[in-house]
Amino acid sequence: MDLDVFVSTHRAEWDRLEALLNRRRRLTGAEVDELVALYQRAATHLSVVRSSAPDPRITGRLSQLVARARSKVTGTRKASWQDIARFLGQGFPAAVYRARRWWVPTALLSVAVGVLLSWWIATHPEVQAAFGTDADLREMTRPGGEYENYYSSHPAASFAAQVWTNNARAAALCLILGVFLGLPVIWILFENMLNLGAGFGLMTDAGRLDVFLGLVLPHGLLELTAVFVAAGAGIRLGWTVIDPGPRTRRAALAEEGRAALGMAVGLALVLFVAGAIEGFVTPSGLPTWARVGIGVVAELAFLAYVWVLGGRAARAGETGDVEEAGRSAAAPTAA
Incomplete structure (x- = not known):
């Protein structure tokens, strides 16, 4: 796999996911659906990069995005x-x-x-x-x-x-x-x-x-x-x-x-x-x-x-x- 081509192809999706994660106001229904879809794609991209071309910089960014998105999607639950x-x-x-x-x-x-x-x-x-x-x-x-x-x-x-x-x-x-x-x-x-x-x-x-x-x-x-x-x-x-x-x-x-x-x-x-x-x-x-x-x-x-x-x-x-x-x-x- 050509890593440069892969990154240039999907960088816009990663940037959009990061922007949604950084959004301070409450997300709309459409934005939530988009966040979930981008999270699933980023998780797939992370798997592909790890197995085909494990670049530390790209793997680090995707790992961080996937972890933040998972927390955003699933939410956090505090003990009561x-x-x-x-x-x-x-x-x-x-x-x-x-x-x-x-x-x-x-x-x-x-x-x-x-x-x-x-x-x-x-x-x-x-x-x-x-x-x-x-x-x-x-x-x-x-x-x-x-x-x-x-x-x-x-x-x-x-x-x-x-x-x-x-x-x-x-x-x-x-x-x-x-x-x-x-x-x-x-x-x-x-x-x-x-x-x-x-x-x-x-x-x-x-x-x-x-x-x-x-x-x-x-x-x-x-x-x-x-x-x-x-x-x-x-x-x-x-x-x-x-x-x-x-x-x-x-x-x-x-x-x-x-x-x-x-x-x-x-x-x-x-x-x-x-x-x-x-x-x-x-x-x-x-x-x-x-x-x-x-x-x-x-x-x-x-x-x-x-x-x-x-x-x-x-x-x-x-x-x-x-x-x-x-x-x-x-x-x-x-x-």
Whole structure:
């Protein structure tokens, strides 16, 4: 292709498109139609130049024109309070509800593994020796020891922020790494259950399980549920790579990935609540029954939120994906 001839042939169209884009007054109906037509032609011209004669100067100008025209034609949409309300009232709980067949079994299996690890550690002194000497273990489990002081060793606000950051990171990793067939997610879950099982096992052997439960349950119920939801969604994303169903693998991953991204945002809010409980309630002077009661109420509230609001939204067709206008165009696929 002769680039000079091509440019001289179409330069007038590009100049006219630029003039319409620079127009400050409102465009008439005829001018809007002309803008759309010129935008489509410019996009075609850009494709031709890139494939046949990739001149940086011409490609740069056309790219800028096409981007500006696309923004003018499609418009820009700003997030509003309605979007936030829709996400919290429909999108997020529906995504969690739809993923229940993945995260509920994940939670049950993880808890079973945690219980087995706790029993193994509590009943095998040689395993306990791997966590430290007898003196170290006594220091960890004694009244006022490391396990109890952990929750009051820092100011409540900074401790809550630190806990929230760490937990949100773990949940995000479960969602992101799920695409690798879910294998990294399983390892993250095992590490969490091992750490929790070690605490349960060592405190059980020291005869102070009731104290440990009073420290863990207030925040741990909601915190672990959020991690299990993230892990289940991550494993589902990994399974999508293997079996995308009637969708193309690319479309399936895009849809599930967008839903997973929304879940990451929602779970960050859930973990913020869990972090606040861990920072302010767990180390407080409230009696154990009151602290545990707050944790149980928070957990039941979240489950009701998912099953009531999420179930209703899911039955109405909500998937947790972005609205159709925000998705890429997709070709139809056979069922």
